[in-house]
Amino acid sequence: MTTATPPRQADIVQPTRGQARSAFAVLSIINILNYADRSVLSAVLPKIKHDLVLNNTELGLLASSFLLIYAITTLPLGVWADRASRKNIVAICVTVWSFATLLVGVASNFLQLLGLRAILGIGEAGYAPASLSLLGDYFSKEHRARVLAFWSIGNLIGTAIGLILGGIIADRLGWRWAFYVVGIPGLIAAFLIWRATEPQRGAFDHADTSQDDADNGETHSSSVIAHGSIGKDFWKVALQLFHIRTYWILLGAFIFSFFTIGSASVWIPTFVGGAFHLSVARASTISGCVLAGGSLVGTLLGGWLADALQRRRPEGRMIVATFSLLAGAPLTLLALSIHTLLPFIAVFTLAIICLSLCLGPLNAVIQDVIAPKIRATAIGLILLLAHVFGDAASP
Numbered sequence: 148m149t150t151a152t153p154p155r156q157a158d159i160v161q162p163t164r165g166q167a168r169s170a171f172a173v174l175s176i177i178n179i180l181n182y183a184d185r186s187v188l189s190a191v192l193p194k195i196k197h198d199l200v201l202n203n204t205e206l207g208l209l210a211s212s213f214l215l216i217y218a219i220t221t222l223p224l225g226v227w228a229d230r231a232s233r234k235n236i237v238a239i240c241v242t243v244w245s246f247a248t249l250l251v252g253v254a255s256n257f258l259q260l261l262g263l264r265a266i267l268g269i270g271e272a273g274y275a276p277a278s279l280s281l282l283g284d285y286f287s288k289e290h291r292a293r294v295l296a297f298w299s300i301g302n303l304i305g306t307a308i309g310l311i312l313g314g315i316i317a318d319r320l321g322w323r324w325a326f327y328v329v330g331i332p333g334l335i336a337a338f339l340i341w342r343a344t345e346p347q348r349g350a351f352d353h354a355d356t357s358q359d360d361a362d363n364g365e366t367h368s369s370s371v372i373a374h375g376s377i378g379k380d381f382w383k384v385a386l387q388l389f390h391i392r393t394y395w396i397l398l399g400a401f402i403f404s405f406f407t408i409g410s411a412s413v414w415i416p417t418f419v420g421g422a423f424h425l426s427v428a429r430a431s432t433i434s435g436c437v438l439a440g441g442s443l444v445g446t447l448l449g450g451w452l453a454d455a456l457q458r459r460r461p462e463g464r465m466i467v468a469t470f471s472l473l474a475g476a477p478l479t480l481l482a483l484s485i486h487t488l489l490p491f492i493a494v495f496t497l498a499i500i501c502l503s504l505c506l507g508p509l510n511a512v513i514q515d516v517i518a519p520k521i522r523a524t525a526i527g528l529i530l531l532l533a534h535v536f537g538d539a540a541s542p
Contacts, residue, residue: 161346161347162284162285162344162346162347166285166343166344166346167285167286167346169343170234170281170285170340170343170344170346171282171285171286171294171297171298173336173339173340173343174237174278174281174282174298174340175297175298175300175301176301176336177237177241177274177278177301177333177336177340178274178278178298178299178301178302178305179301179304179305179308180241180245180305180329180332180333180336181241181244181271181274181301181305182301182302182303182304182305182306182308182309183305183306183308183309183312183329184244184245184248184267184271184305184309184329184330184333185213185267185271185309186305186306186309186310186313186412187248187309187310187312187313187325187326187329188209188210188251188264188313189210189309189310189313189412189414189415189416189417190309190310190311190312190313190314190317190325190416190427190431190435191313191314191317191322191325191427192206192416192417193417193420193427194317194321194322194427195260195322198322199255199256199257199260201257205257208261209260209261209264212261212264212265212268213264213265213267213268214268214409214534214538215268215534215535216264216265216268216269216272217268217269217271217272217534218272218530218531218532218533218534218535219272219531219535220268220269220272220273221272221273221275221276221527221530221531221534222524222527222528222530222531223527224236224240224272224273224276224277224527225273225276225277225523225524225525225526225527225528225530226381226523226524226527227273227523228273228276228277228280228523228524228527229280229520229521229522229523229524232345233277233278233280233281233345233523234277234281234340234341234343234344234345235341236273236277237273237274237277237278237281237337237340238337238338238340238341239273239337240270240271240272240273240274240277241270241274241333241334241336241337241340242270242333242334242337243266243269243270244266244267244269244270244271244274244333245270245330245331245332245333245334245337246330246334247263247264247266247267247270248267248326248329248330248333249326249327249330249331250263251263251264251267251323251326251330252323252324252325252326252327252330253323272530275526275530276522276523276524276526276527276530277523278298279295279510279513279514279522279523279526280348280519280522280523280526281345281346282294282295282298282514283514283519283522284346284347284348284349284519285346288514288515289454290454291510291511291514291515292450292453292454292457292464292507292508292510292511293450293451293454293507294450295450295506295507295510295511295514296446296447296449296450296451296453296506296507296508297446297447297450297507298510299446299450299503299506299507299510300442300443300446300447300506302442302506303408303412303438303439303441303442303443303446303499303503304439304442304443306412306435306438306439306442307434307435307436307438307439307442308329308435308439309329309435310416310431310432310434310435310438311431311432311435311436311439312325312328312329313325313329313431314416314427314428314429314430314431314432314435315428315431315432316328317427317428318426318427318428348519348520349518349519349520381524384521384524385528388517388521388524388525388528391516391517393465393512393516394516394517394525394529396465397509397512397513397529398529398532398533400468400469400472400505400509401509401529401530401532401533401537402532402533402536402537403472403476403537404471404472404502404505404506404509404533404537405533405534405537405538406536406537406538407472407475407476407479407502408502408538409537409538410538411479411499412438415434415437415438415495416430416431416434416435417430418483419433419434419491422486422491423488423491433492437492437495437496437499438499440496440499441495441496441497441498441499441500441502441503442499442500442503442506444500444503445471445499445500445501445502445503445504445506446503446504446506446507448500448504449467449468449471449503449504449505449506449507449508450507450508452467452504453467453468453507453508453511464508464509464511464512464515465508465512467504467505467508468504468505468508468509468512470501470504471501471502471503471504471505471508472502472505474501475498475499475501475502475504476502478494478495478497478498478501479495479498479502481494481498482494482495482498513525513526513529
């Protein structure tokens with residue numbers, strides 16, 4: 148593996164506050180659109196089932212095929228993001244998935260839907276590794292959990308928007324218009340991120356390298372491969388990543404989180420509509436409000452708790468993430484066993500709050516223990532495995 152001398156602190160140019168804030172705003176909007184585009188399908192599944200005469204197995208395949216393609220392509224796109232301009236990769240990915248979303252509106256059979264969902268998966272797969280790597284270089288280590296918590300809110304807010312807007316539009320204009328409406332904004336967002344400033348890799352990390360290596364052996368392990376040739380030596384990079392104990396813990400946490408949240412996000416509108424005999428619009432609105440409200444409270448609270456606890460204990464962020472998953476999964480199962488609407492809403496909202504506590508801390512820990520030049524690869528690998536063994540299996 149080739150190595151290079153790390154840049155001196157004097158050579159590092161950190162992004163300005165204005166650049167960081169504007170990029171964060173655009174990346175957060177894109178994250179919302181990311182989940183709105185993928186989740187609008189869940190809101191209109193009953194309409195598509197009736198219109199195209201599909202069965203539940205085919206509907207489940209539409210969700211699982213997207214996730215499998217997404218998972219498989221996340222890793223190579225993550226490697227690409229460690230070698231090329233990350234903002235340009237984000238712009239390309241947003242453009243691809245936005246066009247795929249628009250074209251779903253003209254699909255006339257199951258195979259066309261399946262193919263377009265696969266293209267959607269390819270487009271969205273490159274977003275998370277590149278954007279998380281960008282955010283790690285726009286903001287300092289001490290603020291990352293809160294920043295990434297705010298960014299992660301887009302996951303479920305986007306899901307909520309897709310569900311609510313999709314359900315309302317499907318009832319009033321037809322399910323095809325739901326895809327037209329959520330697809331167009333992505334093309335505007337792609338142009339905005341293309342115009343953003345690319346931060347220098349490791350802009351906020353090099354000042355802390357010596358201290359981190361002295362305090363944390365795991366961070367040192369990642370710094371050994373911080374300046375290698377990612378494309379040529381990928382398997383060596385992957386092997387080094389799996390020698391970091393925290394990386395294994397993060398992988399398990401992501402799989403558990405994706406399995407729980409993934410199944411809930413896909414099927415909750417259908418479950419609410421069937422269990423409580425509600426219209427598509429009302430079931431989607433209730434589901435979307437619960438997901439949005441619960442995720443907003445949980446993600447903000449989780450980011451604040453993680454940063455506060457991290458200042459007192461080195462494992463503070465992992466403590467918050469562990470509590471999140473251990474409390475959220477049982478509450479989800481409890482909610483699904485309730486047959487009265489209002490108690491179901493209360494318990495399921497609490498479950499979403501608990502599950503959302505982990506979103507900021509988990510993403511921040513990746514930034515903490517992985518060297519800047521391989522972060523996108525590390526994120527891509529963890530998302531590949533988390534999607535394959537998590538939400539791709541859950542529907």
